[in-house]
Amino acid sequence: MTNYLLRRSGQMVLTLFLIVTLAFFLVQAQPGDYAAFYSLNPDIPAEAREQIKASFGLDKPLWQQYLIHMKNTLTGNFGVSFGHYPRPVIEVLAERLPRTIVLFLSATAVSFYLGFFLGKAIAWRRGGVLEYAATISGATLFTAFTPAFALMMIWIFAFKLGWLPVGKFLDPLIWRGAEVTANHVFSYMLATAAAFVVFAFLTLLVARKSGRFATGRLPFLIIAAGAVAIPVAWAFTGIGYLALDILRHMILPIATLTLISFAGTMLLTRNSMLETMREDYVMAARAKGLPEKVVRDRHAARNALLPVITSLVYSLIFAIDGSVIIEGVFSWPGTGMTLLQAVRSEDLPLVMGAMVFIGLFSLLAHVIVDVLYVYLDPRIRYQ
Amino acid sequence: MGEGTSLFEDAPEIDLSRGRLDLALVRLRMAWRTLRDGWAVFVESRIGVLSLAIIAIFALMAFSHPILMATVWTPDVYDPVTGYAFDRFEHPSPPDWRHPLGTDSLGRDILSQLLFSTKSEFILGITAALVTVGIATTVGAVAAYYGGLVDSLLMRLADLIIALPGISLLIVLSALFNLNLFYLALIIGVLGGFGGTAIILKSQALSIRVKPYIEAARAAGGGHFHVIFVHIIPNLLPLSLLYMMFTVTGAIFAEAVLSFLGLLDIRMSWGIMIHTANTGGYLLAGANYWWLIVPAGASITLLCSAFYLVGRALDEVVNPRLRRHDR
C-alpha cells in the first residue's frame, strides 16, 4: 500500500508538472498580450506601459518567463494577478476555493446518493415505468442546456415562488454586522463536515469490527446523534445564523446540480446492478428466500457499488469543471467563475493558477477514489 | 495475410488472391450476422429506437436546409446570418406561415437558423467522434498489443488528459485562441481520443489480445501492423461505436456552452441562437418569446440525449451481461 501510494504520488507530481507546463504554454501561445490593454488608453504614456510590462515580467524572454512561472508555482504563489494587481494569484484562489469546495462537494454527494438510489431501483424493476421515466428524464436533464436550465430554476424558485434567494451565497442585510468573514464560516463548515465524515466512518468501522451490533440500528442512531449535535454546537458559536444563511443560499444550486448530474451515476449503477444480479451469490440469496429488499440492498447493491465509486471521480471532476457554468448563473464566486473572468480579462497568471488548481483538485479526487476503492474491495491490494 | 505469403513460396498467386477474397467474404458475412444480431438486441430497447428516430429526423432537417434555400427561401430574407425579414416591422416577431418559428431580435428567420445549425452540429459531433474513436482505438490496440513501455507511456498520457478539467480547458482555449467549429471538433476529439476512451478500449483490446485467433495470426507470421489493424481493431469497433455516441453528445454540448459564453468564432449555431436571445435580454422572457429559446434549447437537449441514449442502448448490444435474455 505504501509503495503504491508513493508511486501514485510520483505520478501525481509528474502530471501536475505537465499541467503547469501546459497551462503556461497555452497561455503564452495565445495571440495578443496584456500590455495591449493598457496601450489602448491614449492617456497612458509609453513609459508607463513599458513599466507595466516590466512589472509583469512581460519584457523578459519566454524561457525566463517560464522559469519564473515554474518557480512561482513550486513556491506556491503562482505569480501576481494582473487584474488584482498586486495581489498574488494564490491569495485570490485561496479565497475562492472553500466556496467551490463546500458547494460542489455537497452537490456531488447529494447527486451521487440520488443517482445510486434510483439506479438500484430501476435495475431491480427492469422495464418498469420507473425505468423509462427515470432514464428519459435523467438523460434529458443531463443534456439540458445548463445555463438556461439553471436560470429557469432561479426564475421559478427564487422569483415566482420567492422561496429561495436569487443567487449569491449570502444576504448582505444579515451579514452587515457580522464580525467574521464568509470564508471563516465556510472553513468552519468544511471542518464540521470533515469531522462528521470521520466520526461516521469510525462508528461504522467499530461496528463492523465488533460484529455484534453491526446489523442493528445502533450505529445509525449514533451517527444520527452526531448529526444532531452539529447544529447544537453551531448554535453556541454565535455564527450559526450566518452558516444557516449560507446553507439557504446553497439549496438552489445544489438542487440544480443534482438534477443535471444524477443521471450518470444512476445509469451506471443500473448497469453495475444488472451485472451483479447475475452473480451466483445473488441467485443463492434469492433462492434462500431472503426478502427482496435485503437481497437488493445487502447483496447486490453493495457489490454493485464498486465500479460506481470509480465514477465518483468523474462526477467530482465534472462538478468542479461544470462550476464554470453554474457559478456564473448563481453568482457564486468560486474557482470556476474566477477562471472565466480571468480568461475574459486576460489575467494570464490567474488563468494559469486557476487551471493548475482545478487540475490539482481533479488529481486529488483520483487518489481519494483509489484509496476508497481499496477500502471497499478487499480483493484489491495495491502493490 | 501480408507477410504470411513467404511460407507458401510456391503457391500460385491466384490462389492467394482467391483465398483473400474468400476470407473477405467470410468476414463480411460474419460482420453482417453480428450486425443483424446486434440490431435485434438493439430494437428491444424502445428508448434506443426512439432516439435513433430522433437522430434520423435531425439528419433530415440538416439536409432540408440547402434544399429549402435553393428552392423556396430567398437568401435576402432567409439567410441564417445575414437574412432579414422585410415583411415584418418588429423583431423578434412571433411565428406565422412565412416564418414558422418566428424571427430573432435581428430579424432573421429562426427555422432557417435552426436547420442551418443542425448541419453544423452534425459535422461537429461526427468529426469529433471520428477523431476520438480513431485515436482511441489505435491507442488502445497499440497499448494492449505491445504492452511495456509503449503501454505505460500511452496510459500515463491518458491519465494526464483525464485529470485535465475539460470544460475549463476548452474555455481557456476558446477564449485565448480563435476557435472555429473544426478546431473545436479536433480538440474535443484529441482530448477524448487520448483520454478516457483510450483506457476503456485498451482494456477491451487486452481481452482480445489473449484470444486464440490472435495467437494463430501471429503464428501464421502476421506482422504487428497486420495483427493490430486486421485482427484487433475490427473487434474493437462495436465498443468504439458506443463511445462515438457519447463523444457526439459531449461535442454538441460543449459547442453550445462555449457559444453561449460568447467564446467561439462561429456565425451561427444552436448555442449562438441562445446567446443572441440572451444578449438581447430574452432569456427571462419565458412564454412571451418562447421561439427564441425553445427551438434551439430543445434541439440541443433532444439531439444530445438521443445520441446518449443510443449509446446506452448500444451498451446492451456490446455488453451481453446487461441483456435481459441470453442469446
Added chain:
Amino acid sequence: MTSVKLTILCASLLSMFVLLGCRPEVVREEVVREVEVVVTATPAPGASAQTGQPSAPTDRAPDPTPGQQPAVATPETSTAGDVTENVYQLGISEDLTTTNYWTYLGPDGTIWNSYVLGGSKPSLYSYSAQRYDWVPSLAEDFPTPLAEETVAGQNLWTTEVPLKQGVKWSDGNDVTAEDFVFTAHTVAELELSGNWPSIVDSEYFDHAEALDPYRLKIYFKQKPGLARWQFGMAFMPILSKTYWEPVVAEAKQAGDVIEQQKVLYAHVPESEPTAGGFGFTRWERGAYAEKERNSNYYFADSVVALYANGAYAESKTGAYEFTAYGEPGGDKTLEYTVGPYAGSAIYSIYSSQDATVLALKKGDIDFMLNPLGLSRGLQEQLEGEDGLAVIENASDGMRYLSFNFRKEPMGNKAFRQAVATLIDKEFLTSTVLQGVAIPMYTTVPEGNRAWYNPDVPLIGKGLSRGERISQAVQLLKDAGFTWETEPRISEDGRFVEQAGEGLKMPNGEPMPAMEILAPSPGYDPLRSTFAIWIERWLNEVGIPVRADLTGFNLIVDKVFTRQDFDMWILGWKLTAYPDYLEAFFHSRHSGLEGHNAGGYNNPEFDRLADRLLAETDLESARQQVFEMQAFLAEDLPYVVLFDTPLVEAYRSGQVDYPYTETWGGLQSASGMPALVHFK
C-alpha cells in the same frame, strides 16, 4: 434501512434549522444598532475609470477623468435616525479588485471599482451635473490665470487656487492644501501607473506648494493645456495625508520604483478617511461591499441650481455661496439638495445580468449599475412592472469602422467616402437592430453639446439604397476607379440586380481582396451585424471585402500591436473634453502600439491638434475642435457607425433621483448614492 436513514437525516436537518433559526433575530437587532453611528454622503458623477471589462462592447476608454461631481449638497432637517435606516441597495456584476484608491486609479482601474470607490475623495474642480460645466469643488473659486515665473533659474508656469475652509475628512481633520501637495507629489515621485500619469503628467507638473492651508500654488514645467490642468490635475482626487503618509514612507523604503509602487498598491486600507458622502466599511469578497454615511460630509445640505441662461449656482447656508457662467436668473433647469439620505449603500454582486434583473424585480436591489445598460428584451420586460421606472439616456460611446491608410485603396479618400456612403446606418439601426443602436456620424457625439460642430457634412445621411450606390459609384469613377461590369440597381431602387465586377484601382491594378476585422457576434452582436452588412453592401458594388468576425484580443493584436490589417471595427468610450481627437488622429501616434493605428496623416490636422494640446482657453479650444471635426468629416479616418442608448431601471416605488437625464445615464454618476431620496 433506507427509510430509517432518511428519517434520521430529515430529523437532524430539521433540528438543525430549528436550532439555528432562533439565532438570527437576536443578532439582527445588534446590526441595526451599530449602523446608526455614521452619517455620510457621496458626490457622485464624473469618476469614470477606464472600463476594464473586455466584455464591455466599448473597448477601453480614453478617459479617466477622476474628477468628482460637484460635491453638492442640501439642507436636510430630518433626524439622523430616520436617514440611517435607509439602505441604498445597488447591484453590480463584478467584484471589486481593490479598496485602495491608489490601486484603483493605478493598475486596477475597473469600472466596478470606480462605482464603489469613486466619489469618496475631494478634488479641486469637477463637472457640474447634467451640463458638464467646469465648476469648483474643494476650490473656493476659479484659479488665477497661468503666469510665467522664474524659480531657481527655471522658467515655470504657475497658478494659484483658493480652497474652501471647513471641509473635513471623516476622521475630523481638515482637508487642506497639504493633502493636495502630498497626493500630487506621491504620484510624481512613485511614478504611479495606470490612470495616474494622465492626471499628474510629469512632463508638465513640476511641483505644488501650500502657500497656507487654504491657498495652493501649482508649478508647471511648460504651459499646460486644458487637458493637463483644467481637465487633468484640477480633477485629481485628493487623498488624506494623515492616513497615507506613513504608508508612502514605507513604500519609499522598497527597492526600485516598481517595488515601491507594489508596496503602496498592496496596502489594504482600514478606516481610511473619506471626504465624500460615504466611507467604505466592509467588503465581503465576492458577495458585497458596503459604504456608510459620512457624518462630516461638508457638502451635505448644499443646494445646486442650473439656470436656463447657462448660469450655475451652488450654496450652503452659513458656509459658502458660488455662482458662475452668468447671472442666475430666469428658469432653473435643475435644482437639488445634496444628501446623503441613506445610512449606507450596499453593492451586491450578481454575476449575470438576468440574475440582477430578477433581484431588481424581486426588490432585493434598488438600482443596477451596468456600464452597458439593459438589453432591449429586459427593458421591455421591466417597462410595465409596478414600482419600477425605466430610463433611457445617450451614452458616451462610439463604434467606428477604420482603415489602414498605408494600403491601397484604403489610403484613397474617394474610396473611404464611397464606403461611408454605402453604409446605410439608419436602415441597420432602425430596421435590423430595432433601435437598439443610434446612428452616429461624427467623432464628437451630438450629445456632447459644448464641443460638437453642427456644421460638418454627414456623408450618406438619409439617402435611399439606390442613391447610395449611384453616389458611391460616381465617387469612385471620379477618382479613377473602373469596372468591367458596373453594378446595376433594380427599378425600384431596393436591390442590386447585377453586382459590380472586375473593379480596378486608379493605377489600373485590380482591387485586392480585403478583410474587415470585427468583433464576433458572441462579443458584440451589434458590431458583427454591422460588419456583415457592410461586407454585403461593398460586395454589391464589386469591392472584394470579407468580414472576419473574431476575438477582441486578436483584433487589438493585429490592429494596434502589429498593424497588420485592412479595416477594422471597434469602439471607444469618449470623454466630455474631446482631446482624444489628438490621440486618435495625430500622425505622431501612428507608430506600432499607437492609437492612430490606421496611419491617418494630415499635417494641417496635426497642427490644429498640437495647438489644442497647448490651449489654455476654453473658447479657442472649442474653435480648434470644430475645425478638427471638419477635417475628420471629409478625410474619414473613422467612419463613425453608431452608439447605443443607455437603458437603466430603478425601483421607483422605493427611491427617487433629483434628475435622471444625463449623458451616460445614472451609472455614469455611480448611481448617485449621495443624492438618492427614499420614499
